[in-house]
Amino acid sequence: MRNRIAAGLLAIGMIAPAAAQTCTPVQTPAVDIVSNRFYTDGAYSVPDPALVEKRRVAMKPLEDFRADMTRYASRVLAGQATWARCLENGMAQWAEAGAMLGRLNEVQAHFERVWILSGLSIAYLNAKEAISPERRPVIESWLDRVAAETAKDLPARRKGGGNNHLYWLGFALGAAASATGNARHWSLARDVFRESVAHVEADGALPREMARAGMASHYHAFSITPLVMLAELAARRGEDWYPQGNGALHRLAALVVKAGIEPQSLAQRAGAAQKPLARNNFGWLAFYARRFPGRVPADRLLAGDDIWLPSAGGNLSLMARRWVK
Numbered sequence: 180m181r182n183r184i185a186a187g188l189l190a191i192g193m194i195a196p197a198a199a200q201t202c203t204p205v206q207t208p209a210v211d212i213v214s215n216r217f218y219t220d221g222a223y224s225v226p227d228p229a230l231v232e233k234r235r236v237a238m239k240p241l242e243d244f245r246a247d248m249t250r251y252a253s254r255v256l257a258g259q260a261t262w263a264r265c266l267e268n269g270m271a272q273w274a275e276a277g278a279m280l281g282r283l284n285e286v287q288a289h290f291e292r293v294w295i296l297s298g299l300s301i302a303y304l305n306a307k308e309a310i311s312p313e314r315r316p317v318i319e320s321w322l323d324r325v326a327a328e329t330a331k332d333l334p335a336r337r338k339g340g341g342n343n344h345l346y347w348l349g350f351a352l353g354a355a356a357s358a359t360g361n362a363r364h365w366s367l368a369r370d371v372f373r374e375s376v377a378h379v380e381a382d383g384a385l386p387r388e389m390a391r392a393g394m395a396s397h398y399h400a401f402s403i404t405p406l407v408m409l410a411e412l413a414a415r416r417g418e419d420w421y422p423q424g425n426g427a428l429h430r431l432a433a434l435v436v437k438a439g440i441e442p443q444s445l446a447q448r449a450g451a452a453q454k455p456l457a458r459n460n461f462g463w464l465a466f467y468a469r470r471f472p473g474r475v476p477a478d479r480l481l482a483g484d485d486i487w488l489p490s491a492g493g494n495l496s497l498m499a500r501r502w503v504k
Contacts, residue, residue: 202251202265206244208276212288213237222392224451238291241279242489244269245298249493252302255309256494256501263309270303271314274321280328289332290344293351294490296325297405300354301492305501307358319359326355326364333367337374342387343402346375347490350405354492357412372409376424383434384448395449396438400460403431407463408491411502414470421470429474432467435460436475462488462495469503 214237217230251266273279279292300322303310310318329351336345349371356365378385388398406428410420421428435456437444442455461480468477485496492498 201262202268203247205269205272206240206247208273208278209241209244210277210279210281211283212241212279212281212291213284214287214291215285216287220392222390222394224392224394234287241291241295244273245295245302245489248302249298249487249489252306252492253487253494253497255306256497260309263306263311266302266306267310267314267318270299270318270321274317277324278321279325286335289329289335290347292325292329293332293344293347296322296329297347297351297354297408298490298492300326300351300358301408301498304354304358305492305498322355323359323361323364326352326359326361329355330364330367333371340387341374341378342385343398343405345371346402346405349375350409350491353409353412357415368409369413372406372413372420373423375406376427379424379427379431381430383430383432385431389445389449392449392451393454395445395451396435396442396453396456397460399431399438399445400435400456403428403435404460404463404488404491406431407467411466411470415502429471432464432475436464436477436480439480440476458483459486459488462486462491465496465499466503469499 215230215234217226217234219225219227219230248266248269251262251269254262255266279295283289283292303318303322307315329348332348333345336348349368352364352371353368355361356363356368378387380386385399385402388402389395391398410428413420434445438453439456439461443453446453458480464475464477464480465486468475468481481496485494487494
């Protein structure tokens with residue numbers, strides 16, 4: 180309600196928009212996406228620093244734009260509705276330019292589009308009530324178009340049974356559908372979720388992520404993030420997806436939390452010492468711990484400042500507090 184009132188006051192000029200003084204200059208819309216892979220071994224676990232840097236430079240404009248939009252949306256979610264002007268100005272410019280709808284130079288660029296779309300869609304969803312009504316059709320039509328192009332990758336992502344890239348693609352479609360109301364994209368996301376949880380074994384492991392040698396822990400955490408986010412988007416619609424796959428998400432959550440507390444818990448099975456998990460690997464846990472108090476030992480992993488993950492929409496700790504009551 181507060182966001183709607185603020186948006187109305189902005190529209191009739193009774194309060195000044197934050198955009199006039201505080202908006203970051205909008206990144207030039209990226210119509211094409213150029214990126215590159217950076218792992219050098221067969222298990223995709225050893226990065227080449229030069230290739231990592233090459234990718235970082237190429238993706239900086241898109242990732243900076245996503246960071247700006249998710250930051251604005253998180254401020255709107257915190258009750259500062261005037262920041263919606265910054266978000267809608269930026270997203271409308273990218274929409275009008277047809278950003279992310281041009282040439283993608285290789286398969287990595289297709290992955291990148293998924294991670295940008297998911298973050299932008301959740302940002303828009305969180306700020307939607309404060310977005311000017313005249314701007315919504317422009318932005319939502321663009322998100323739908325990007326999602327439709329992204330959905331064309333589903334056959335390739337399903338090849339070989341699917342892995343974390345399939346899970347993130349499902350989340351991106353579900354996020355876009357939640358932002359725009361597109362029923363087809365939501366149906367596709369539901370299908371992906373059902374397929375994905377079927378990959379979780381009895382002990383919570385994902386076989387294709389366990390094959391990532393020293394990055395097995397990381398890729399299990401990377402995999403659960405979009406699946407929990409999809410389950411939470413479903414919960415906003417009154418649907419309970421957590422029991423699917425005979426409680427597969429609960430098994431996966433227990434495995435990832437253990438890997439966070441005991442960094443080498445997967446080392447023997449993965450056949451390599453594990454890289455310790457970063458704090459932003461546990462943004463999903465902010466939701467899970469609120470929805471299932473005491474089910475996993477979450478306090479240590481969630482202690483400290485809020486956890487941010489732009490690819491999942493920004494401040495996940497704040498989102499969990501707002502979404503999970």
